[in-house]
Amino acid sequence: xxxxxxxxxxxxxxxxxxxxxxxxxxxxxxxxxxxxxxxxxxxxxxxxxxxxxxxxxxxxxxxxxxxxxxxxxxxxxxxxxxxxxxxxxxxxxxxxxxxxxxxxxxxxxxxxxxxxxxxxxxxxxxxxxxxxxxxxxxxxxxxxxxxxxxxxxxxxxxxxxxxxxxxxxxxxxxxxxxxxxxxxxxxxxxxxxxxxxxxxxxxxxxxxxxxxxxxxxxxxxxxxxxxxxxxxxxxxxxxxxxxxxxxxxxxxxxxxxxxxxxxxxxxxxxxxxxxxxxxxxxxxxxxxxxxxxxxxxxxxxxxxxxxxxxxxxxxxxxxxxxxxxxxxxxxxxxxxxxxxxxxxxxxxxxxxxxxxxxxxxxxxxxxxxxxxxxxxxxxxxxxxxxxxxxxxxxxxxxxxxxxxxxxxxxxxxxxxxxxxxxxxxxxxxxxxxxxxxxxxxxxxxxxxxxxxxxxxxxxxxxxxxxxxxxxxxxxxxxxxxxxxxxxxxxxxxxxxxxxxxxxxxxxxxxxxxxxxxxxxxxxxxxxxxxxxxxxxxxxxxxxxxxxxxxxxxxxxxxxxxxxxxxxxxxxxxxxxxxxxxxxxxxxxxxxxxxxxxxxxxxxxxxxxxxxxxxxxxxxxxxxxxxxxxxxxxxxxxxxxxxxxxxxxxxxxxxxxxxxxxxxxxxxxxxxxxxxxxxxxxxxxxxxxxxxx
Numbered sequence: 006x007x008x009x010x011x012x013x014x015x016x017x018x019x020x021x022x023x024x025x026x027x028x029x030x031x032x033x034x035x036x037x038x039x040x041x042x043x044x045x046x047x048x049x050x051x052x053x054x055x056x057x058x059x060x061x062x063x064x065x066x067x068x069x070x071x072x073x074x075x076x077x078x079x080x081x082x083x084x085x086x087x088x089x090x091x092x093x094x095x096x097x098x099x100x101x102x103x104x105x106x107x108x109x110x111x112x113x114x115x116x117x118x119x120x121x122x123x124x125x126x127x128x129x130x131x132x133x134x135x136x137x138x139x140x141x142x143x144x145x146x147x148x149x150x151x152x153x154x155x156x157x158x159x160x161x162x163x164x165x166x167x168x169x170x171x172x173x174x175x176x177x178x179x180x181x182x183x184x185x186x187x188x189x190x191x192x193x194x195x196x197x198x199x200x201x202x203x204x205x206x207x208x209x210x211x212x213x214x215x216x217x218x219x220x221x222x223x224x225x226x227x228x229x230x231x232x233x234x235x236x237x238x239x240x241x242x243x244x245x246x247x248x249x250x251x252x253x254x255x256x257x258x259x260x261x262x263x264x265x266x267x268x269x270x271x272x273x274x275x276x277x278x279x280x281x282x283x284x285x286x287x288x289x290x291x292x293x294x295x296x297x298x299x300x301x302x303x304x305x306x307x308x309x310x311x312x313x314x315x316x317x318x319x320x321x322x323x324x325x326x327x328x329x330x331x332x333x334x335x336x337x338x339x340x341x342x343x344x345x346x347x348x349x350x351x352x353x354x355x356x357x358x359x360x361x362x363x364x365x366x367x368x369x370x371x372x373x374x375x376x377x378x379x380x381x382x383x384x385x386x387x388x389x390x391x392x393x394x395x396x397x398x399x400x401x402x403x404x405x406x407x408x409x410x411x412x413x414x415x416x417x418x419x420x421x422x423x424x425x426x427x428x429x430x431x432x433x434x435x436x437x438x439x440x441x442x443x444x445x446x447x448x449x450x451x452x453x454x455x456x457x458x459x460x461x462x463x464x465x466x467x468x469x470x471x472x473x474x475x476x477x478x479x480x481x482x483x484x485x486x487x488x489x490x491x492x493x494x495x496x497x498x499x500x501x502x503x504x505x506x507x508x509x510x511x512x513x514x515x516x517x518x519x520x521x522x523x524x525x526x527x528x529x530x531x532x533x534x535x536x537x538x539x540x541x542x543x544x545x546x547x548x549x550x551x552x553x554x555x556x557x558x559x560x561x562x563x564x565x566x567x568x569x570x571x572x573x574x575x576x577x578x579x580x581x582x583x584x585x586x587x588x589x590x591x592x593x594x595x596x597x598x599x600x601x602x603x604x605x606x607x608x609x610x611x612x613x614x615x616x617x618x619x620x621x622x623x624x625x626x627x628x629x630x631x632x633x634x635x636x637x638x639x640x641x642x643x644x645x646x647x648x649x650x651x652x653x654x655x656x657x658x659x660x661x662x663x664x665x666x667x668x669x670x671x672x673x674x675x676x677x678x679x680x681x682x683x684x685x686x687x688x689x690x691x692x693x694x695x696x697x
Contacts, residue, residue, distance in 0.1 A: 007068045008048070009174035011132070012207035013140055013189055014060035015183070016168035022056065022257030027148055029054030029223055035143025036061045042140075043130035044070040053211070053221040055260045056310075057195065062183050062210060066173065073217065077103060082112055082119040096121055096425070133173055137180040137187075140171060143181070156629060160184040168192060171658050174208045193217020196311055218261040218312070233264035234292050234309040241266060241295040243302050248286065255290055267291075267320045271303045273331045279415045280334040280405060284391040287411070289327055302478040337404040337430035338419075345424045347400040353398055359482075361519065362467040365398050368460075371514035372397065375459035378510050383449035383500055386429075393433035393456045396421060400434070414438045429453075437663040440490050447497055454494055458502075462611075469528040470512065470520030475590050488532040489545030494649040495561040505529050505559035530557060536564060539680065545572050555689035563637070570639030571688045584693035587684055588654045591691045592676045593662060603678045615659040618654040621681055630683065639687050646684065653680065 010639075013036060020028060033052035040047055040063070048065030079099035082377050085107075087093050092107045100107040103123045113122045113455075114155065144162070152161035160166070171179040171187035179187045190201040191210070211221050220226040232249060238245035255262075273281060278301040285291040301589035307323045349435045349527070353366040373394040380390035395419060400406050400417030414435040421431035429452050436453035439446050448454045451554055468482050475484050495502055508525045531553065540550045545568060574580050602618040611617045626646060633642035662677065664670045684690050 006046070008046075008065040009068060009132075010172075011058065011066045011136075012170060012172040012204070012210055013059055013136075014053075014168075014170035014210075015144075016164075016170070016192055017166050018164045019056045020059070020164055020257070021496060024054070024148070024163075025054050025518070026253055026258035029059050031147050032059045032143055033061045035146050036063070036139060038235075039135070039139030039142050040066065040132070040285075043132075043135050044073070045132050045135075046070075047342075051222070053061050054223040054224070055219060055221060056258060057192070057260065058221070059209070060170070060372065060682070063226075064206060064681040066132055068132050069457055069696055071129040072129045075125050076113065077123050077125075078109065078113060078115065078656045079103075079123070082121055083639060085121050098532050102204050117627065129360070133176060133179070136171060136173060137182065140179075140182050147639060158184050172204060172586065175206070194219050197261060220261060223256060224379070226259070227252060230255055230259075230262045230264065230308055234308070236590040237264045237266045237306050238292075238294050241294075241302075241304060243272075243296060244684075245294055245306060246282075247292060251286055251290065251292070255308050259308055260314060261310060263309045263312050263316075265309055265316055265320050265323070265614075266304060267324045267327070268304045268308050269324065269327060269331055273335055274303060276331070276335045276338045276416065277412075277419050280338065280409055280412055281331060283411050284330040284334055284411045287409075288330055289323070291323075293325070294507075295354055297621060306633060333408065334405070337408055341405050341416070341420060342423050346396045346420050346426075347424065349399040349402045350395060356401065357616065359467065359471075360470070361471045362515075365401070365518045369395060369398055370460045371511070372456070374514050375463060375507075376455045379502070379507065380452065380455040380464075382502060383451050383455060383529050385455065389427060389430055390433075390451045390455040390459075392426070393452050394459060396426065396430070397434055397437055397460065398546060399458055402534045406544070415571060425677055433457075440493060442486075446609055447494055454498055454500065455474050458494055458507065459511070461491050461505055463514070465491075465528050466508055466520060466525060467515065467533070469531070470515065470522075470524040472521060473690055474527065474531060484531070485535065488535045491532065491533060492561050496565045499562060501560065501562050503560050504532060533561075533564070534560070536561075536568075542570060545569075546575070548695055549575060551690035552688040552690055554690055556685070557684040566637055567639050570643055571693075573640050573692065574643040574647070574690070575693060577644070577647050579647040580690075580693065582650050582654060583647065583684075584690045586650075586657065587681060587691035588694045590681050591689075594674070594678060594681065597674070603675050604671075606675045606679055607672050608674040610668055612669065613656045613660045615652070616673060618677060619649075619656045620676055622649060622652045623676070623683065627683060629680075630686070634686050641688055649680070 029052050033050060036048065037050060046067040047063050049063070049064045053060040053062070053554050080095040085093055085096040096107050096110070100110055110121045110123055147192060149161070149163045154466060155165040165622045166183045166185060167183045167465055170184045170189060171177060171182065172189050172190050173179070177187060177189040189204045191204060191214065192198070193202055193214060194217055195517060201341055202213055202217055204213060220229060231252060234245045234247060251457050258492050281301060283294050285293050285305050289307070291307050294302045294304045294306065295300055305327065309319050313319045350369065351366065352575065353369055354364050356365040358365050358368045373391045376390035376394040377387035380387045396417065399415065402418060403420070405416040406412050414437060417433050418435035421434055422428070429450050432450060433448070433456045436448040436450070437456040439448050439457065446458050450524045463482055464482055465487055468484060486594035494500065495504070503521065505525070508528055512520045512525050537547065537550055541547070549605050550568055550572045552571050553564055606620055608620065613621055629644045629645055633639070633645065661672065662670065664673065
C-alpha cells in the first residue's frame with residue numbers, strides 16, 4: 006500500500022484568540038473525517054494553530070483506496086419472468102436503471118430467498134484527487150458564527166486568508182482553496198521573519214517554522230507559556246495564578262511567547278483584589294501573582310509575541326497601559342464608598358428586570374420576603390436574610406460594577422462591610438451568585454443560601470409564570486443554570502426543603518394575575534428533570550432516576566438520598582428478580598379499574614404455603630424497614646427488603662393470583678398491593694426493568 010505525508014495549512018490574518026483552539030481541533034477533525042469517509046487509511050495526526058494559521062499534518066496517508074465491490078439487489082427471482090419465460094417488467098425496469106440488459110443480472114442468495122441483482126466494482130478514492138474537496142468540506146464545518154468577506158471577492162472565512170499550503174508528499178498543486186492556489190510556501194513570525202518559507206517535505210513544517218520564530222503546536226506553546234510564567238513568578242518569590250481559560254486565550258495571541266514581569270504601585274492594593282485581577286485579566290490578558298498566603302502582589306506577568314532586544318521597554322509599556330486601568334478602579338472604589346448601599350436601593354426602581362415582572366426594586370422586595378421565609382425554614386435568621394436581600398442588587402448601580410461587570414456582588418460585599426453591615430450579610434451579597442458554573446463553590450453561610458435560593462426561585466417562577474420557559478437552546482434568563490444551582494445548594498448544603506413549597510412561596514409574592522395558574526408545577530417539573538443530567542454525569546443509570554421520579558417527589562435532598570439508595574440496591578444479586586416481580590405486580594394491579602378497593606391482608610384467607618410465607622415475611626419486614634424509612638435510611642431499607650426475593654419468586658411459582666374464589670383473589674391482590682407499597686415507600690423499582 007503506497008502512502009505519503011499530508012500537510013494542509015490555512016494562513017490568515019490574526020484569528021480570534023478565544024476560538025483558536027476549537028478552530029484548530031475542528032479543522033483537524035474535518036480533514037481526518039474526509040479521508041476516512043473515502044476509505045483512505047491514515048497514520049499519526051498532528052494539529053497546529055497559531056494566531057496566523059490552522060494546520061494539520063497526517064503521516065502515512067493511503068494514496069489510493071482499495072476498489073469496492075458493490076452489490077445492488079433487485080426483484081425476487083421467482084417474479085423475474087412471466088409464465089411464458091419472458092422478462093417481467095420489474096426485472097426489465099431494474100436492469101434499465103442499472104444501465105445493463107436483463108441477461109447481465111446475477112442471482113443472489115439472501116435471507117429472504119433468491120433475488121436478481123448486479124455486482125460491480127467502484128474505483129477506490131484517490132487522496133490527491135479528493136484533497137481539494139476534503140479541505141473545502143473541513144472549512145465549511147468549522148464553528149464560525151459569522152464569516153467575513155475581504156477585497157472584491159465573494160470568498161468568506163473567519164479572517165482574510167493570505168496563503169494555502171496543501172502538500173501530499175512533494176505534490177502541492179491541488180486547485181484553489183478560498184480563492185487562492187494551493188502551494189508549498191508558508192510564512193513565519195510577522196516580525197521575526199520575512200518572506201515566504203518554501204517547504205520541501207511536509208515533515209519539515211514544524212522545524213522550519215520554529216527557525217522562523219513560530220511555535221506551531223498550540224499545546225506545546227501553551228505549556229511553554231505556563232512554564233515561563235511559573236519561572237518568572239518564582240524568580241520574585243511569588244506564585245502565578247494561571248487561569249486555564251486565560252492561558253488558552255494568551256496561547257491564541259502569540260506565536261513566539263516571551264513572558265515578562267511587570268509591577269504597579271503598591272497603593273493600588275487598597276482596592277479590592279478582585280477588581281485589580283479583573284482589570285489585569287480581562288483587559289490586558291496579564292497573569293496576576295500572589296504571595297504564600299494567597300494575597301495579591303503588586304506584580305503581573307505579560308506574555309509578549311516578540312523577543313525584544315530591550316525587554317525593559319516592553320515591560321515599561323505594559324506598566325504604562327495598566328496604570329490608568331488600576332487608577333480607574335481605585336477612583337471608582339473611593340467614589341462608590343461615599344454613597345451607602347442602603348441609599349442606592351430605591352434607585353433600582355429605574356432598572357427593569359423584565360417588562361411583565363417589574364423593576365429590580367420590585368424583584369428586591371419579593372426576594373426579601375422569600376429569603377426571610379426560607380431562612381426561617383432553614384433555622385437561620387430571617388432578619389439577616391431580609392437585610393441581605395434588600396442590599397443584594399444595590400451594587401449594580403455603582404461605578405465599579407458598571408465598569409467591571411464581573412464585580413457584581415463582590416463590590417457589594419466590600420461596600421457593605423464599609424457601611425458597617427453584619428459580616429454574614431455582606432458575605433451573602435457576594436455569595437448569592439454562587440455557584441456561577443458547573444463545579445463552582447457554593448454559598449458558605451445560611452443567609453447566603455437563603456438569598457441565592459430566593460433570587461433564583463423568584464426568576465424561575467416569574468419566567469415560567471409569564472409563559473416564557475426555555476425552549477431548545479434558547480434560555481435568555483439562564484433558567485437551566487439557575488435550576489441546577491438551586492438543586493446543588495439544597496442537596497450539597499443538606500437543606501431539607503420542599504421545592505414545591507419554595508416555588509409557591511416565591512409565586513405568592515407576585516401581584517395577583519401575573520403568575521399563570523399551574524406554572525409553579527411546570528417550573529417544579531422542569532427543575533426536577535435537571536437531576537437527569539446530574540445523575541448521568543455520576544454514571545447512575547437513567548432507570549434509577551426514573552424509579553425515584555415516578556414517586557413525584559419535590560424534596561431535592563430526599564430525592565438524592567433515594568437515588569443513591571436505589572443505585573446501591575441495583576448492585577445486589579436479588580435486585581433484578583425483585584424489580585421484575587414488582588413489574589409483574591404493577592402490570593396486574595394497573596389492569597384493575599381505578600375504583601377498585603383494596604384492604605388489609607386477611608390471614609384466614611391465606612391458603613397456599615407460598616402466600617402464607619410471603620405475608621409473614623412482609624409483616625416482619627414492614628416494621629424493620631419502616632424504622633429505616635422514618636430516618637431516611639433508604640439504602641438500609643432496600644437492603645433488608647432484598648430478602649423478599651425467595652418468597653416472592655415462590656409466590657409467583659406456586660400461587661394463582663386470579664383464583665376463581667372472589668375472596669381468595671381479592672386477598673391475594675391485597676397481598677401484592679402491600680408488597681408494592683412497601684417498595685414504593687422508597688421508589689418504584691419496577692422502573693428498573695429496562696424495556697426491550
